[in-house]
Amino acid sequence: NAGVTQTPKFQVLKTGQSMTLQCAQDMNHEYMSWYRQDPGMGLRLIHYSVGAGITDQGEVPNGYNVSRSTTEDFPLRLLSAAPSQTSVYFCASSYRRGGTDTQYFGPGTRLTVL
Amino acid sequence: EDKVVQSPLSLVVHEGDTVTLNCSYEVTNFRSLLWYKQEKKAPTFLFMLTSSGIEKKSGRLSSILDKKELFSILNITATQTGDSAVYLCAVDSNYQLIWGAGTKLIIKP
Numbered sequence: 001n002a003g004v005t006q007t008p009k010f011q012v013l014k015t016g017q018s019m020t021l022q023c024a025q026d027m028n029h030e031y032m033s034w035y036r037q038d039p040g041m042g043l044r045l046i047h048y049s050v051g052a053g054i055t056d057q058g059e060v061p062n063g064y065n066v067s068r069s070t071t072e073d074f075p076l077r078l079l080s081a082a083p084s085q086t087s088v089y090f091c092a093s094s095y096r097r098g099g100t101d102t103q104y105f106g107p108g109t110r111l112t113v114l
Numbered sequence: 115e116d117k118v119v120q121s122p123l124s125l126v127v128h129e130g131d132t133v134t135l136n137c138s139y140e141v142t143n144f145r146s147l148l149w150y151k152q153e154k155k156a157p158t159f160l161f162m163l164t165s166s167g168i169e170k171k172s173g174r175l176s177s178i179l180d181k182k183e184l185f186s187i188l189n190i191t192a193t194q195t196g197d198s199a200v201y202l203c204a205v206d207s208n209y210q211l212i213w214g215a216g217t218k219l220i221i222k223p
Contacts, residue, residue: 098209
């Protein structure tokens with residue numbers, strides 16, 4: 001099993017550009033989520049999905065879109081990048097939502113917006 | 115508003131010391147508390163706690179939860195340089211994980 005994979009590992013964007021961060025898991029997990037991690041702050045939930053075709057907003061959804069057409073893939077789209085979106089982004093998956101199942105994290109994408 | 119507070123924010127100790135990391139919380143509907151270790155990349159799971167007073171142990175690491183006083187501690191005994199990492203605490207409130215800012219632990223040889 002590859003677990004949770006994310007691409008790219010690093011990305012530099014200019015303000016106003018759009019891009020998609022890819023996330024895939026091969027563990028047949030129903031629940032997937034996207035977090036951002038900023039210095040001195042905990043992980044903050046951007047969007048999550050409880051299954052294919054179902055997505056919902058987390059704590060900091062503005063400026064991001066997601067879709068879940070398959071169980072395996074959960075891409076995160078930045079619509080018009082802003083310097084405030086400079087962060088490290090983690091995708092995570094688990095069998096069920098919440099803390100009763102171990103969250104498996106991808107290796108992260110370090111994004112810089114100039 | 116749900117919140118999770120970890121202390122200290124950073125800690126530097128020498129190899130062989132014992133450390134205690136703290137996590138306190140105020141959440142609407144507590145379901146579980148989790149500890150993760152984050153080295154250079156993704157967080158990796160350490161413990162999940164749901165009941166007060168029951169210690170979870172894995173090698174030199176142990177953790178306990180106090181649901182009355184709303185906190186958990188993570189103990190690491192006989193620390194090694196490989197224990198250097200950020201330790202994250204998260205609380206499941208209504209099936210949503212609320213994360214603390216983490217404690218950065220540095221172990222000096």
